[in-house]
Amino acid sequence: MVFGDPGFGKFLEEGGLSFPFSIRYKSDQIFIDENYSLNKALVRGTELIAINRIPVSQIIDDITPYLRVRPNGFIGGTLEFNWSRCLWLEYGFENRFTLSYILPCEDIIRTDIIDGVNFEPKRKKNLANENFNFRIDHNRSTAVMTINTFEWDFEEYDSLLYSSFKRVKDNNIANLIIDIRENGGGNGNLIGTLVDYLTDKPYITTSSSQVKTSEAAIKCYTTHPVFVNAIEQARKAEKDSEGFLKLVDCFLEKPAGTITSFPMEEVIPAYNENRFRGNLYVLTSHNTFSAATGFCVIIKDNKIGYIVGEETLDNPTDYGCIMLFELPNTRINIQNSTSYSIRPAGYDDSHGIIPDYRLKSSYSEFLNDEDKDKDKVMNYTYWLIDEGITEYKQKYK
Numbered sequence: 170m171v172f173g174d175p176g177f178g179k180f181l182e183e184g185g186l187s188f189p190f191s192i193r194y195k196s197d198q199i200f201i202d203e204n205y206s207l208n209k210a211l212v213r214g215t216e217l218i219a220i221n222r223i224p225v226s227q228i229i230d231d232i233t234p235y236l237r238v239r240p241n242g243f244i245g246g247t248l249e250f251n252w253s254r255c256l257w258l259e260y261g262f263e264n265r266f267t268l269s270y271i272l273p274c275e276d277i278i279r280t281d282i283i284d285g286v287n288f289e290p291k292r293k294k295n296l297a298n299e300n301f302n303f304r305i306d307h308n309r310s311t312a313v314m315t316i317n318t319f320e321w322d323f324e325e326y327d328s329l330l331y332s333s334f335k336r337v338k339d340n341n342i343a344n345l346i347i348d349i350r351e352n353g354g355g356n357g358n359l360i361g362t363l364v365d366y367l368t369d370k371p372y373i374t375t376s377s378s379q380v381k382t383s384e385a386a387i388k389c390y391t392t393h394p395v396f397v398n399a400i401e402q403a404r405k406a407e408k409d410s411e412g413f414l415k416l417v418d419c420f421l422e423k424p425a426g427t428i429t430s431f432p433m434e435e436v437i438p439a440y441n442e443n444r445f446r447g448n449l450y451v452l453t454s455h456n457t458f459s460a461a462t463g464f465c466v467i468i469k470d471n472k473i474g475y476i477v478g479e480e481t482l483d484n485p486t487d488y489g490c491i492m493l494f495e496l497p498n499t500r501i502n503i504q505n506s507t508s509y510s511i512r513p514a515g516y517d518d519s520h521g522i523i524p525d526y527r528l529k530s531s532y533s534e535f536l537n538d539e540d541k542d543k544d545k546v547m548n549y550t551y552w553l554i555d556e557g558i559t560e561y562k563q564k565y566k
Contacts, residue, residue, distance in 0.1 A: 177254040177289070186264045186285030188253040192217070194245040199225050201270075202249075205290050206283050211270060218278055219269040221262055232259050245455050246482060253289050303333045309554055311344040312337050313547075316363075319355030319460040323405035326359055334366045334443040343447040344554050350452050350478060350546070354459025357489065358403030358413065364467055365438045367445055372438075372471040374463075376515035378431045380416065380490065380508045382423040389492040390420045396492070420490075420507070448559060449474025450550050453524060458482040459489070465522050470513035475559055478528055478546045481521035485512040526553065 181187060189206035192199050201215040217225050229248070232255040236247040256262040269280045302315040314333055337345060345367075364372065390396045400417060407413035412434060419429045438444075451468050453461075453476055466485035468474045488506035495502055511517065528546055553559055 177257055180257065180263070181287060181289065184287070185257075186287055187289050188220075188256050188262065188266060189283060189286040189290060191290040192249055192252050194229075194248045197226060197229065199229070199252075203290065205286050205288075208281060208283050210272075210281075211268070211283075212273065214273040216271045217268060218271060219267075220256065221260070221267050222269075223260070228256070228259075232256075235259070246458075250291055253291075301329050303329075303336070305336065305340060305342065307340070309344065309551065310340075310342055311346060311551070311554060312340075312342045313346045313348060315348040315351075316461075317349075317351045317353075319352065319357070319359050319464070321355065321359060321402065323359065323362075323402045327362060327406075330363060330366060331443065334445060337445055338443045342445075344450070345445055345447060346450045346452060346547070346550055347474075348452040348547075349457050349461045349465065350454035351456050352458070352461035353456065354461050354463075356399050356402055356406075357460040357463050359406050360460060360464045360467065361436060362406050363464065364436075364473070365441055366443065367449055367468070368471070368473045369438055369441075369444055370471075371435050372467060372473065373513035374434045374436060374467060375431070375510045376433050376513055378434075378508060378510040380419040380429050380431070382419050382425055382427040382429070383492075383507070384425045385494040385505075386420055386492045386507050387425070389494065393493060448554070450553065450559075451476050452546055452550065453478040453481050453522065454546075455479050455482050457521075462487075462522060466512050469522055469525070475526065475553075476522060476524040477526045477550050477553070478524050480523055480527070483521055484517065484519065485522055486510065486517035526550075 177187075190204055190211070191202040193202045194200075199217045201211055201213055201217065203213070204211050219225060220228060229244075232251075233244055233248075235255055235258065236244055236251060264285050266283050266285060267280065268283055269278055271278055299315070300318050300321075303312065305312045312333075336342075361374070390400060400420070403413065404417075412431070415429070415431070419427070423429065449468065451465055451474055453465055457465060457478075458481070462481045462483050462485050465476060465481060469476050488509050490506060490508040491504045492507055493502060493504055526549065528549055
């Protein structure tokens with residue numbers, strides 16, 4: 170369950186002062202990312218030890234239940250985005266903050282009182298990312314397809330995939346890298362259109378799933394324009410398949426309170442003249458979420474390709490198909506899940522998807538330059554290709 174703005178915006182409008190730093194999370198530690206206070210001694214990379222005498226480790230434990238994180242998922246991205254408002258929501262921290270911290274390259278814990286700011290600092294995301302990019306490295310016989318969302322009008326999405334995979338076939342490309350490191354998800358029903366370009370063998374999407382019908386879900390999926398459009402785009406992608414129509418029936422027609430169980434779902438790909446038959450590598454990060462994780466787990470559990478990078482943000486055995494509703498007294502907006510799905514392999518290991526080739530950023534890369542870390546993952550994948558590492562692994566498996 171996910172809370173919207175619980176009054177924090179109004180608090181700032183009325184003159185309240187917020188925690189004056191955007192932060193970064195790594196391995197249960199909190200570091201300053203951007204300093205918006207008047208005290209410029211707390212530079213980027215400063216580790217926060219305590220806020221108003223409460224240890225940061227306790228703060229993380231206390232506010233995690235408020236975060237938009239699926240069970241056992243990676244909390245970092247959501248924690249970074251909601252840090253300031255959660256300090257206010259959980260503890261009432263405002264206006265002035267007593268910070269205990271360690272500066273980079275030191276081991277001394279210092280303590281200062283810092284004034285707040287009249288806005289909510291948030292960790293900036295890279296807004297320059299295109300939703301879709303495709304290029305070919307002819308020297309490596311490698312194509313790189315970057316997909317940063319699965320929220321598409323189906324016709325545009327279908328056209329992009331068709332033209333890209335036609336170029337892959339026309340150029341006899343041997344290796345395909347699909348980069349979903351910045352993909353935060355979208356419409357899960359569009360995943361199959363991409364997977365069908367990647368294998369001609371039957372593949373499992375979920376080992377089992379359940380959907381609960383409710384009055385709130387029916388209202389959301391029949392009146393909210395975003396969700397009405399999502400069903401329409403999914404209908405185009407699924408082509409009114411029997412399984413999809415049964416799913417829609419759960420959202421729109423079944424009596425409230427009904428729980429519908431779905432058995433293992435296996436897909437038999439239709440003929441595709443531009444199907445890719447080479448080596449597939451999927452790049453992931455802690456920003457890979459929701460439908461992007463759903464795509465990734467199909468690739469991993471069905472052994473269609475290799476996963477390279479970091480563990481995904483969320484657990485592929487998950488709660489999904491969100492709905493929105495408003496609490497009657499507080500008027501707080503709530504997101505809640507309507508479905509529960511078990512990954513194709515049929516288990517829950519309490520993790521995101523663990524890559525076949527796992528890379529972690531160093532402390533300096535983590536703090537100073539994300540692009541270097543992204544290049545590191547891409548260059549590592551090029552090394553796998555250039556050295557034939559995955560082919561060697563298959564040969565001696």
